[in-house]
Amino acid sequence: MSKDTEAAKEKRRLKEKKELSRLEKQSLTKPLVHGFWFLLVILTVIYIADEISSNMNGVMRPYMIFDLFKVPNSDTTSSVYGNAVSVMAIATIPTYILTAINPLYRTLADRFGRKIFLFINTVSMGLGMLICSIAPNPYIFIIGTCITGFFTPNDMQVIYLMETAPKEHRAKLCSITKGIGLMSVSLIGVFRKIFYDPMNLPSWRMVYLIPVIITIAIAVIAYLFTKETPVFLERRISYLKKTEEERAAELQQEHAKNNGGIREAVRYIVHSKQLRMVAVVLFVFSMAIALSGYSTEILLAGGHMTDDGMNLFYIVEPLVYAVFAFFSGFFTDSLGRKNSGLLFGICAIVGMFFFVFGARWGIGAIPLALANGLMFGGLWSLSDLLFLVLPGEAAPTRIRATVMAVISYMYFSNMLVSMLVGIFYNKIGSANIGVFQLCLFAPIILFSIIFLKLKVKETKDTDLSEVE
Numbered sequence: 001m002s003k004d005t006e007a008a009k010e011k012r013r014l015k016e017k018k019e020l021s022r023l024e025k026q027s028l029t030k031p032l033v034h035g036f037w038f039l040l041v042i043l044t045v046i047y048i049a050d051e052i053s054s055n056m057n058g059v060m061r062p063y064m065i066f067d068l069f070k071v072p073n074s075d076t077t078s079s080v081y082g083n084a085v086s087v088m089a090i091a092t093i094p095t096y097i098l099t100a101i102n103p104l105y106r107t108l109a110d111r112f113g114r115k116i117f118l119f120i121n122t123v124s125m126g127l128g129m130l131i132c133s134i135a136p137n138p139y140i141f142i143i144g145t146c147i148t149g150f151f152t153p154n155d156m157q158v159i160y161l162m163e164t165a166p167k168e169h170r171a172k173l174c175s176i177t178k179g180i181g182l183m184s185v186s187l188i189g190v191f192r193k194i195f196y197d198p199m200n201l202p203s204w205r206m207v208y209l210i211p212v213i214i215t216i217a218i219a220v221i222a223y224l225f226t227k228e229t230p231v232f233l234e235r236r237i238s239y240l241k242k243t244e245e246e247r248a249a250e251l252q253q254e255h256a257k258n259n260g261g262i263r264e265a266v267r268y269i270v271h272s273k274q275l276r277m278v279a280v281v282l283f284v285f286s287m288a289i290a291l292s293g294y295s296t297e298i299l300l301a302g303g304h305m306t307d308d309g310m311n312l313f314y315i316v317e318p319l320v321y322a323v324f325a326f327f328s329g330f331f332t333d334s335l336g337r338k339n340s341g342l343l344f345g346i347c348a349i350v351g352m353f354f355f356v357f358g359a360r361w362g363i364g365a366i367p368l369a370l371a372n373g374l375m376f377g378g379l380w381s382l383s384d385l386l387f388l389v390l391p392g393e394a395a396p397t398r399i400r401a402t403v404m405a406v407i408s409y410m411y412f413s414n415m416l417v418s419m420l421v422g423i424f425y426n427k428i429g430s431a432n433i434g435v436f437q438l439c440l441f442a443p444i445i446l447f448s449i450i451f452l453k454l455k456v457k458e459t460k461d462t463d464l465s466e467v468e
Contacts (some may be wrong), residue, residue: 047181082426089422126215133208189314304362320373351375
């Protein structure tokens, strides 16, 4: 054994000793404000910030383009607007690399704790929106969207809630906070009504003001007034107390169980027919997600919506989506995974059809909000079923989280299609983007739900502890 190796080991032991002392103190220290309900309020507000930051840039993108690209008469059907969308799509290509490392970033919370990443993720969402709001050019705006896009999918508040909530109420509390988070997206419509003036194009920046303040403030409050989750503290302290020999024996035991991390998860997916079929559905289905991102352009191109109508639409639509999402779990448990998948897919297609043609026919803000809310409710409920429920119920406990992280790479088909649609947006045109999306969206969803019905096994009532 070399001296350098021994020195490195000794340095690591001293570092771990300090970490153990710090974590043991944390486990005994009470938070500044006591009570699980206070923590639940903080996590709910973080969920609200997460959902608003996830949706804000998509809603405000057209108004940013009007301002920074100097689009004549703020006309989405003009060639200037189409060229702007294409330019932005090309400029975002390098940012897709970040998505590839996102699953690896998530694993850091298992080493360094939940609390620090709850803070980092939340404050970064606020900073991303802040950068978007002050962007002097579209490329800085893209940097802001890239930051929010990297940190919003991590959902550390969900892990935090699962590891702190009473087990008998865990699922209900997760569902309630998610529903509140989704309903809060309607606040974007409220902020737009308050701050945006079509006659003053730079006023789009002010729509970001309150969400930025709330997001950064709640990140600081969470860091100051919460403590690390007891589940993480217990597991990490237990690991640090083990000797080198005990750790080696444990590692050997894990290898004996074929617990090989990402490599083993990939092998498991390849050799499991159920997961292979789920991966195929996911790859195809993810393309449909990319074909649902131009709602504002469709509304503006229709030519029937007033500014007040746009505000009403953005207030009502998230509420419809939230109600759908709230009840989707009941359908999934009662109808089964495959039948509920059929229901969600059909709702998504019907919603998309009435939204696209309703915008052309001028059926009004509320019917359009109902249609688009139905589309997004069906689409994202099907997404949760395919990305979370089915993989989770088909993988053994020892590699379940890793399998779900690996299979999420099927989402790359969405990014590819999204990039291509953006690049060729000028050829498609705002006047035709709705029909173009529908003509691809409907067949992709139909293939996905039919393949799901025929090739994927039902997993309702699966005992997760017996999956091998």
